[in-house]
Amino acid sequence: MALVQNFPFLSIILTLSGGVICSVLKGHGARKYSTFVLCTVLIGSLLTLAHVLSTGEAYVYMMGHFPAPWGNEIRVGILETMMAALFSGIMLLSLMGGMHHIFEDTEDTKSNLYFTLVMLLSASLLALVYTNDLFTGYVFVEINTIASCALVMIRYRSGKALVATVRYLFMSLLGSGLFLIGITILYDITGHLLMENIAESVAVLFKTGTYAFPLSVVIVLFSMGLAIKSACFPFHTWLPGAHGNATVSSSSILSGLVLKGYIFLLIKIFYRVIGMEIIFQQRATNVLFIFGVLAMIVGSIKAIQEKDLKRMLAYSSVAQIGYIFLGIGLGTEAGIAAACLHIIVHAITKPMLFTACGGFMDVSGGSKKFSELQGAGLRDKLSGFAFIVGAMSMIGIPFFAGFISKVYLTTSAIETLSLKTVIALAALAISTLLNACYYIPAMLVLFTHPKKEPVSVHPRPKAMSLSLWMFIGLNFLMGCFSQPIVNAVIQGIAMFR
Amino acid sequence: MKYLMLIAIAFPVVWGACLPFLRFEETDRSSRNKYALTGALITSALVFVNVFNFKSNDGFQLIQLTNKMSIVFDIDALSCVFLCMIAVLWPLAVLYAWEYMHHEGRENKFFSFYLMTYGIVIGLACSANLVTFYLLYECLTFATIPLVMHAMDRRAIKAGRKYFMYSIAGAATAFVGIMFLVEYGTSLDFVYGGTLDLVKIGSQQNLILLGYILTFFGFGVKAAVFPFHGWLPSAGVAPTPVTALLHAVAVVKAGVFAIMRVTYYSFGAAFLAGTWAQSIVLGFACFTIVFGSVCAWKQQHLKKRFAYSTISNLSYILLGVGMMCPEGLAAGLAHMLIHGIMKICLFFCVGVVMEKTHREYVPEIEGMGKVMPVTFGCFTIGALSLSGIPLFAGFISKAALGTASVSSGLPLGLVGLCALLISAVLTAAYTFEIVIKAFFPSKGFNTRTLCEFKDPTWQMKTPLIVLSVLMILIGLHGTELMNLLSKIAMNLL
Amino acid sequence: MLGYFLGLVLFPMLSGVLCLVPAFKDDRKRNLFVAAVLGLNFVFVLLSFMQEGAFELLHLTDHLALRFMFDGAGRFFLLLSGLMFLMVGIYSFEYMSHEHNRPRFYLFYLLTLGALNGVCLSGNYMTLYCFFELMSLLSMPLVLHSQTNESIAAAKKYLLYSVFGASLGLGGFFLFTVYGGSTAFVAGGVVADALHHPLQLSSDLLFQRNMLLIGAFLAIVGFGAKAGMMPLHAWLPTAHPVAPACASAVLSGVITKAGVLAILRVVYFLYGSNFLVDTWVQYAWVTLILLTVLVGSTLAYKEKILKKRLAYSSVSQVSYVLFGLAGLNAWSLTGALLHAAAHSMIKDVLFMSAGSIIMHGHTERADRIDGMGRKMPMTFACITVASLGLIGIPPLFGYISKWYLCTGALMTYRNFFSWLGPVVLLISALLTAGYLFTLTINGYLKNETAESDAHEAGALMLLPMVILCALIVICGLAPKLVMQLIEFINTIA
Numbered sequence A: 001m002a003l004v005q006n007f008p009f010l011s012i013i014l015t016l017s018g019g020v021i022c023s024v025l026k027g028h029g030a031r032k033y034s035t036f037v038l039c040t041v042l043i044g045s046l047l048t049l050a051h052v053l054s055t056g057e058a059y060v061y062m063m064g065h066f067p068a069p070w071g072n073e074i075r076v077g078i079l080e081t082m083m084a085a086l087f088s089g090i091m092l093l094s095l096m097g098g099m100h101h102i103f104e105d106t107e108d109t110k111s112n113l114y115f116t117l118v119m120l121l122s123a124s125l126l127a128l129v130y131t132n133d134l135f136t137g138y139v140f141v142e143i144n145t146i147a148s149c150a151l152v153m154i155r156y157r158s159g160k161a162l163v164a165t166v167r168y169l170f171m172s173l174l175g176s177g178l179f180l181i182g183i184t185i186l187y188d189i190t191g192h193l194l195m196e197n198i199a200e201s202v203a204v205l206f207k208t209g210t211y212a213f214p215l216s217v218v219i220v221l222f223s224m225g226l227a228i229k230s231a232c233f234p235f236h237t238w239l240p241g242a243h244g245n246a247t248v249s250s251s252s253i254l255s256g257l258v259l260k261g262y263i264f265l266l267i268k269i270f271y272r273v274i275g276m277e278i279i280f281q282q283r284a285t286n287v288l289f290i291f292g293v294l295a296m297i298v299g300s301i302k303a304i305q306e307k308d309l310k311r312m313l314a315y316s317s318v319a320q321i322g323y324i325f326l327g328i329g330l331g332t333e334a335g336i337a338a339a340c341l342h343i344i345v346h347a348i349t350k351p352m353l354f355t356a357c358g359g360f361m362d363v364s365g366g367s368k369k370f371s372e373l374q375g376a377g378l379r380d381k382l383s384g385f386a387f388i389v390g391a392m393s394m395i396g397i398p399f400f401a402g403f404i405s406k407v408y409l410t411t412s413a414i415e416t417l418s419l420k421t422v423i424a425l426a427a428l429a430i431s432t433l434l435n436a437c438y439y440i441p442a443m444l445v446l447f448t449h450p451k452k453e454p455v456s457v458h459p460r461p462k463a464m465s466l467s468l469w470m471f472i473g474l475n476f477l478m479g480c481f482s483q484p485i486v487n488a489v490i491q492g493i494a495m496f497r
Numbered sequence B: 001m002k003y004l005m006l007i008a009i010a011f012p013v014v015w016g017a018c019l020p021f022l023r024f025e026e027t028d029r030s031s032r033n034k035y036a037l038t039g040a041l042i043t044s045a046l047v048f049v050n051v052f053n054f055k056s057n058d059g060f061q062l063i064q065l066t067n068k069m070s071i072v073f074d075i076d077a078l079s080c081v082f083l084c085m086i087a088v089l090w091p092l093a094v095l096y097a098w099e100y101m102h103h104e105g106r107e108n109k110f111f112s113f114y115l116m117t118y119g120i121v122i123g124l125a126c127s128a129n130l131v132t133f134y135l136l137y138e139c140l141t142f143a144t145i146p147l148v149m150h151a152m153d154r155r156a157i158k159a160g161r162k163y164f165m166y167s168i169a170g171a172a173t174a175f176v177g178i179m180f181l182v183e184y185g186t187s188l189d190f191v192y193g194g195t196l197d198l199v200k201i202g203s204q205q206n207l208i209l210l211g212y213i214l215t216f217f218g219f220g221v222k223a224a225v226f227p228f229h230g231w232l233p234s235a236g237v238a239p240t241p242v243t244a245l246l247h248a249v250a251v252v253k254a255g256v257f258a259i260m261r262v263t264y265y266s267f268g269a270a271f272l273a274g275t276w277a278q279s280i281v282l283g284f285a286c287f288t289i290v291f292g293s294v295c296a297w298k299q300q301h302l303k304k305r306f307a308y309s310t311i312s313n314l315s316y317i318l319l320g321v322g323m324m325c326p327e328g329l330a331a332g333l334a335h336m337l338i339h340g341i342m343k344i345c346l347f348f349c350v351g352v353v354m355e356k357t358h359r360e361y362v363p364e365i366e367g368m369g370k371v372m373p374v375t376f377g378c379f380t381i382g383a384l385s386l387s388g389i390p391l392f393a394g395f396i397s398k399a400a401l402g403t404a405s406v407s408s409g410l411p412l413g414l415v416g417l418c419a420l421l422i423s424a425v426l427t428a429a430y431t432f433e434i435v436i437k438a439f440f441p442s443k444g445f446n447t448r449t450l451c452e453f454k455d456p457t458w459q460m461k462t463p464l465i466v467l468s469v470l471m472i473l474i475g476l477h478g479t480e481l482m483n484l485l486s487k488i489a490m491n492l493l
Numbered sequence C: 001m002l003g004y005f006l007g008l009v010l011f012p013m014l015s016g017v018l019c020l021v022p023a024f025k026d027d028r029k030r031n032l033f034v035a036a037v038l039g040l041n042f043v044f045v046l047l048s049f050m051q052e053g054a055f056e057l058l059h060l061t062d063h064l065a066l067r068f069m070f071d072g073a074g075r076f077f078l079l080l081s082g083l084m085f086l087m088v089g090i091y092s093f094e095y096m097s098h099e100h101n102r103p104r105f106y107l108f109y110l111l112t113l114g115a116l117n118g119v120c121l122s123g124n125y126m127t128l129y130c131f132f133e134l135m136s137l138l139s140m141p142l143v144l145h146s147q148t149n150e151s152i153a154a155a156k157k158y159l160l161y162s163v164f165g166a167s168l169g170l171g172g173f174f175l176f177t178v179y180g181g182s183t184a185f186v187a188g189g190v191v192a193d194a195l196h197h198p199l200q201l202s203s204d205l206l207f208q209r210n211m212l213l214i215g216a217f218l219a220i221v222g223f224g225a226k227a228g229m230m231p232l233h234a235w236l237p238t239a240h241p242v243a244p245a246c247a248s249a250v251l252s253g254v255i256t257k258a259g260v261l262a263i264l265r266v267v268y269f270l271y272g273s274n275f276l277v278d279t280w281v282q283y284a285w286v287t288l289i290l291l292t293v294l295v296g297s298t299l300a301y302k303e304k305i306l307k308k309r310l311a312y313s314s315v316s317q318v319s320y321v322l323f324g325l326a327g328l329n330a331w332s333l334t335g336a337l338l339h340a341a342a343h344s345m346i347k348d349v350l351f352m353s354a355g356s357i358i359m360h361g362h363t364e365r366a367d368r369i370d371g372m373g374r375k376m377p378m379t380f381a382c383i384t385v386a387s388l389g390l391i392g393i394p395p396l397f398g399y400i401s402k403w404y405l406c407t408g409a410l411m412t413y414r415n416f417f418s419w420l421g422p423v424v425l426l427i428s429a430l431l432t433a434g435y436l437f438t439l440t441i442n443g444y445l446k447n448e449t450a451e452s453d454a455h456e457a458g459a460l461m462l463l464p465m466v467i468l469c470a471l472i473v474i475c476g477l478a479p480k481l482v483m484q485l486i487e488f489i490n491t492i493a
Helices: A003-024 A027-055 A078-105 A108-130 A134-153 A159-190 A195-208 A212-229 A238-245 A248-274 A276-282 A284-305 A309-329 A333-362 A381-395 A401-415 A419-447 A462-480 A483-494 B002-022 B029-052 B077-103 B107-125 B130-148 B154-184 B205-220 B231-237 B240-267 B276-298 B302-322 B326-357 B373-386 B393-407 B411-439 B458-476 B479-489 C002-018 C027-050 C072-098 C102-121 C125-143 C149-179 C203-224 C235-242 C245-271 C280-302 C306-326 C330-361 C377-391 C397-412 C417-445 C459-477 C480-485
Strands: A059-063 A072-076 B060-064 B070-073 C053-059 C065-070
Touching: A003 A027, A003 A059, A003 A072, A003 A078, A003 A108, A027 A078, A027 A108, A072 A078, A072 A108, A078 A108, A078 A248, A078 A333, A078 A462, A078 A483, A108 A134, A108 A248, A134 A159, A134 A248, A159 A195, A159 A212, A159 A238, A195 A212, A195 A248, A212 A248, A212 A276, A212 A284, A238 A248, A238 A309, A248 A276, A248 A309, A248 A333, A276 A284, A284 A309, A284 A419, A309 A333, A309 A401, A309 A419, A333 A381, A333 A401, A333 A462, A333 A483, A381 A401, A381 A419, A381 A462, A401 A419, A401 A462, A401 B154, A419 B154, B002 B029, B002 B060, B002 B070, B002 B107, B029 B077, B029 B107, B070 B130, B077 B107, B077 B240, B077 B326, B077 B458, B077 B479, B107 B130, B107 B240, B130 B154, B130 B240, B154 B205, B154 B231, B154 B240, B205 B240, B205 B276, B231 B240, B231 B302, B240 B302, B240 B326, B276 B302, B276 B411, B302 B326, B302 B393, B302 B411, B326 B373, B326 B393, B326 B458, B326 B479, B373 B393, B373 B411, B373 B458, B393 B411, B393 B458, B393 B479, B393 C149, B411 C149, C002 C027, C002 C053, C002 C102, C027 C072, C027 C102, C065 C072, C065 C102, C065 C125, C072 C102, C072 C245, C072 C330, C072 C459, C072 C480, C102 C125, C102 C245, C125 C149, C125 C245, C149 C203, C149 C235, C149 C245, C203 C245, C203 C280, C235 C245, C235 C306, C245 C306, C245 C330, C280 C306, C280 C417, C306 C330, C306 C397, C306 C417, C330 C377, C330 C397, C330 C459, C330 C480, C377 C397, C377 C417, C377 C459, C397 C417, C397 C459, C459 C480
Parallel strands: none
Antiparallel strands: A059 A072, B060 B070, C053 C065
């Protein structure tokens, strides 16, 4: 076994321990340490990715060398390492982008706890990505929930944040609960918790036809549970409040990463626990498809009505999650590939938008309302430029990342012709227009000269500038040179079984 | 040589983008105007150099986005037609804008976007495949929104919003159609005769036709096809140089050009001829021709009247294009060029009236022919040309369109001929109404009320006179032009 | 030949423009100049009788050329228009002295003459259409000369009907270009003999024949608008009364004949009488004509305003001419052309007399001229002579033409049209007597109203009227003079 193959396991341990260590460090020490950990994880994931690409096959890693069914396993393939690299990288950039806000928004004595939460969140995301065991998955789902709720709540001066957190917690726990019941039933039927073993049993059961109804119930429970947690329509109502009222880097992390972790777990369960053939037969994907389409449209409509920039971006996230569920709901491998592409694209775009929003707030006396933000793009030019890049990407203009995922979603819809194709194409077209309808007025407001000068202007810290430039670079990279990434995704999905 | 093409595209964009940074004073009109005009003239010169050398041009790939999509620029004969039109008209428009924008203000921003739009339109003409074209099409929308909203009052903002909503909706629909080509075409390049993979399509012809219709209506938004024409009259609130150049020449002709490319160079006329898709195209074109003229006839606001007239005339071009044969394409190209010249002249005249006298409605221009003879003289020539009177340019394209419609043998071709003839009468009605009102005021009208108005200065007069002379010259001798366009339409160039 | 073209078309037009120069502000100088121009024009016309052949002036495009030719038909109408314009011109010197803006009147008078000569000299369909449109446009300002609201509205109506009619003619042009071949005028027509007999044709050729027939009908109805034929006649009763009397004379007497010439050219020199004889086109045409004749005469009978009565009379009488054209044989055609000449002279005399009554009798209405005959003997004598001619009393000019028309009708038409035509003509003759003799009777035999201060017109106004009356008598007594001019009929029917 190559040395680098150990790394995924190490990354989970590193981040978990990082969480503990950060809780005893002082604020800035915690910051430095967590940045260091994230960088390490990023580099390690990239190295592992290179390794897996060169060998061309996934491998399973037994922790502690105890075989199943007593030990725990993680499975490492192209897609998993890509996601791991993506998550850690974006986490790092989001932290850098919102760093000064973190220290403003939290109590001085408690700011190190923010980094604890970030570390715990990283750990759970990495675990969700790599895990090969259902129950481990559940454990880390719960850790994820608690950490992300706390991330919202940690903004102590905002009463709204508290209300939003409670709502988020309720919905999340509901989702987790459904997920747990599903696991329980499945364990009861099959007697296993490791994904491959479960898959074998499920295949046998399906062939013989026993336990058909419980199986369907399990699929429904898994889908609903994870859908609630990833804010799929109609379970999205908690999102605008949570993302809109949290501090800047929290919004970025939550929008860009947390939701995606759950979706990735869902994809994994579909592929490796139940098996895609059964999923198609059960027509579960159709329901997700409909929800995806509705999310795309309703999310954008609500965004148009918003007067608060952060809430508008949050609703935009709802719509973008809809794109991903549309891709999954198409029920083809191409569709899932397109959905994964969109996960990547959204992950590099939405945090950039939130960070830019933070920059605007800095130069407009801390307000998020459009009426106060007029001309902010001119005052903070880098944030303005980043916002334009992000908006173009969300609308789907060539050269920007969003165009690539839109193209793949469309072509995957056209590949197998059915009623779904028509609905998907119509939804994509309408959604593009709706996206333009709120991004373009936002840009117009941001770039027209204000009637009066704003109250206070903070200088932009270097970390934030660096993070914005890197986001912009990533966006153009994805927009212009996406072919290698696309190939990797497709290869990764093929490897996923 | 290929770099020269890129320079022609990039230069005006950069020149225009630099304008705000050069910190011209708002009142320092002279140097800013000269800067803008120099930029436009240099760009036109570059364009003409490219056009004359277009055969030796091999094309330039800027970047490969994915396996099937890349950004490539190349000039072919069709591009040359479009390029020549805008290269001649843009400097004239900049010259006209010198004096016009005097009263509108915020000229730095205006000229900056005006020049950048020039570069984008050149890039559009030079696009060698659908992805490049789509990218620049979207950029065109974004670059022209600030121009439409220039006045920044409620009307202008509303008009700008309507404009971008229509445009983006259109582009999104066209995008869906383009994806059909990705799936069922051999490539996205523009090749005369189309790039459809007939083997792969098999018996799913209707699906591809549906894709074509989506693309037609998607790009048709910019070409103001009924029922997606609503943005054009509202955009009349923009300053006249914008309405004249962009909404009579550049933006709308980009829409028509898009449909030409998609029909003849992507899907292929042979595939589309004789299908229900062609019937839909022709049907909507015929309807829009008459609809636009009727609305123009009833409209009393000067600019809105000619906006509706543009809507009608764009469908003349689409009628020609919809014939799916080389004669039709040649006729469409002829009208694209000639209408550009006519309409820009008419809008300029209207702009002079609106800017000098602040009167916007037809009944208010009574008797002005006496005090502004040059303006209304050029207007009369434009009116004669637009109505299709022989010896003026408009007749050349109208004759080509009529002949192509009849010789196609299609029943909808004859319907198209009827539409053209009805529209000609209505055009005569709504243009000559203005001519008569201006030169023959009713008895008892006291022309002394108009004595403070007079013809504009040379900056606004020169474009008017140049365009009028062009209309007469082409009207008297259009042989070479029509021969050239016929050859281009048959891909012999 | 080019020289004659320049002399007949460009010379009057340039002279018209010269009327506006400051040197001609003085009435006397200008009148002398105009008289000289009209006289020279008449001389040119006479000299051109020695010219024969055709030439091409200008190629608008490869398929559209301006072609002129000198032949019998053209010469006939040139002579007619030259003579009438000269006579009415002399009359106008005194009449226009009580109208304003005289230089502008003569500008458009001479421009119209130039365009009219161009119509007469046209050698192909395109040239005919071109000069037809120009003539319509240039004669419109004559209608609105007095610039009252009424006259401006009437001028717009005139313009619209003319343009619409010309558009229909253009539609016919497109159909002929595609399905017929070359549009140069050749005596006897250019349609292939194979297409003449419908029963033996394949479906392709049948389609071609039907398209040609439709084109013929469009052209006839379209150009017939200018000749006051239903259904496009409504402009005539509106436009002729509001124009100054000399303009009405020219409009009624000469410009309507331009419509006749256009139809003559299209029917006999393009399609050929053999192609159209016994087709639905001929029968539909004759139906429209007979309706026009009846309706025109009836409305004239009921009309009280003098000029309007004469206008309705023109509607009716010009359709006599068209009736002859529709007969498609030599007798009818002879009658048609004779009546064209007769009607020109007669109607001009009538309108000039009406103008004299308006100017010197101070009334416009036919029921207020009681007893005026004693105060204005010459005027009313002319009216009487003209009336007798129009009704068709031998030995005045109008009689011969009616005789030929009826004979031709009886000889040609297959079914009931052969007797229906003459019956309608007879009824119309009775009505004509009704509305014309009342003028004479009221003028001479009734007692005059109390405060009439009528007095005789001046020499300049009377001279042309007397000359034309003399011509009416001479041509009636010796019709061979006129018949010599129309020998060309043998080549075309």
